[in-house]
Amino acid sequence: MSSESKTGPAGATEPAVADERNPQSIATRAVRAASSLHGDERSIAPPIYLSTTFERDAEGEYSGGFNYARDDNPNRQMLERALADLEGGAEAAAFASGLAATMTVFQALRPGDHAVVAQDSYYGVRAMLDEVFVPWGLAITYADCSDLRAIEAAMCPATQLVFIETPSNPMMRVTDIAGAATIAHAAGAVLVCDNTLPTPVLQQPLALGADLVVHATTKALSGNHDAMGGAIVTARTGELWQRIRTQQKVCGAIPSPFASWLTLRGFSSLVQRVRWQNESALAIARFLASHPAVREVLHPGLPTHSAHAVAARQTFGTGGLFSFRVNGNAEDALRVAAHLRLFRRATSFGGPDSLVEHRASVEGPNTKTPDDLLRLAIGLEETVDLIADLDHALA
Ligand SMILES: *Cc1c(COP(=O)(O)O)cnc(C)c1O
Numbered sequence: 401m402s403s404e405s406k407t408g409p410a411g412a413t414e415p416a417v418a419d420e421r422n423p424q425s426i427a428t429r430a431v432r433a434a435s436s437l438h439g440d441e442r443s444i445a446p447p448i449y450l451s452t453t454f455e456r457d458a459e460g461e462y463s464g465g466f467n468y469a470r471d472d473n474p475n476r477q478m479l480e481r482a483l484a485d486l487e488g489g490a491e492a493a494a495f496a497s498g499l500a501a502t503m504t505v506f507q508a509l510r511p512g513d514h515a516v517v518a519q520d521s522y523y524g525v526r527a528m529l530d531e532v533f534v535p536w537g538l539a540i541t542y543a544d545c546s547d548l549r550a551i552e553a554a555m556c557p558a559t560q561l562v563f564i565e566t567p568s569n570p571m572m573r574v575t576d577i578a579g580a581a582t583i584a585h586a587a588g589a590v591l592v593c594d595n596t597l598p599t600p601v602l603q604q605p606l607a608l609g610a611d612l613v614v615h616a617t618t619k620a621l622s623g624n625h626d627a628m629g630g631a632i633v634t635a636r637t638g639e640l641w642q643r644i645r646t647q648q649k650v651c652g653a654i655p656s657p658f659a660s661w662l663t664l665r666g667f668s669s670l671v672q673r674v675r676w677q678n679e680s681a682l683a684i685a686r687f688l689a690s691h692p693a694v695r696e697v698l699h700p701g702l703p704t705h706s707a708h709a710v711a712a713r714q715t716f717g718t719g720g721l722f723s724f725r726v727n728g729n730a731e732d733a734l735r736v737a738a739h740l741r742l743f744r745r746a747t748s749f750g751g752p753d754s755l756v757e758h759r760a761s762v763e764g765p766n767t768k769t770p771d772d773l774l775r776l777a778i779g780l781e782e783t784v785d786l787i788a789d790l791d792h793a794l795a
Contacts, residue, residue, distance in 0.1 A: 426486060509538060516589075561590050618748065620674055693736075721777050760773065
């Protein structure tokens with residue numbers, strides 16, 4: 401995606417366009433990836449290969465290309481190829497959840513290594529690092545990655561990896577991906593970007609210099625609130641990627657054939673869903689920004705957002721997720737959530753149903769999320785209906 405050639409600010413929906421490597425636009429590639437022809441029957445929708453084991457030839461070879469389903473299976477392979485294609489990567493590896501994918505990235509490091517991690521990356525990532533990887537021997541520095549100087553200050557000789565999530569959630573902070581890549585590479589480290597929120601439809605971190613992208617495919621990529629999954633996409637194959645592939649095989653945190661199939665099915669509608677949710681979310685953010693019961697709207701697509709210019713440079717929108725703060729306290733925020741009729745009170749995002757969540761309650765006593773904040777996940781309902789629902793609940 402050549403972001404320079406497009407004028408849209410974050411929030412203006414521009415499709416990721418064709419480039420030399422990928423002559424077709426992303427919408428076409430997403431549909432093709434989800435439904436190429438299969439088997440002797442030439443079915444349009446792929447079959448689900450439940451077999452855990454595959455036959456060896458008399459000569460001892462596996463001429464079908466598969467031997468055992470933890471190592472690889474046809475549905476996972478289709479999903480991985482599609483993920484690599486959409487992110488513009490060399491290869492992808494699929495996992496049982498977003499956190500299983502993130503875990504595998506950190507497992508590729510060694511005890512004694514150091515990583516710089518965005519201080520407001522997904523709270524489950526921080527819990528995993530603090531509870532598992534720090535005792536295991538990784539050194540972690542949390543940094544405010546919306547400030548490149550803070551990343552630079554956190555680097556040390558042992559730093560192997562910089563982990564960012566942009567925009568972050570629920571605070572919607574933005575990291576300059578190209579700037580972070582320059583800092584990481586100058587220190588001999590790799591840049592890893594969690595691209596779950598914008599998806600490759602709206603943001604392509606590998607083209608901006610990131611080395612690895614991670615996803616919770618559980619969210620918008622599968623898109624229907626019915627399949628857990630995660631992925632790592634790499635810009636290039638090499639020693640780090642071989643370690644990740646080995647761990648995928650020998651540790652076995654893989655998605656089932658059915659989860660892989662469901663996730664890939666989501667790809668055929670991915671571009672249209674993400675565009676719709678992105679536009680709807682921006683319209684709703686504008687409505688809330690002018691509402692007297694709202695203190696602040698956190699959405700990088702609004703010109704009032706502190707990182708609007710950076711977001712506009714590197715993304716075509718932030719998807720269906722954003723947050724706002726009510727004029728009041730935790731009780732007032734919870735009361736607004738309680739009065740919503742269309743928005744379901746649930747965690748997660750990227751599916752057809754719009755969801756609302758009081759993040760401070762979910763994240764617990766150590767949260768840094770303001771307690772007047774509600775996070776909205778915009779689904780596929782008509783925008784005016786969602787605005788009417790919010791207007792009623794805020795009244
Ligand atoms: C949900 C999420 C994860 C974790 O994914 P799971 O599939 O729930 O394990 C990681 N990063 C981001 C940004 C997420 O939204």
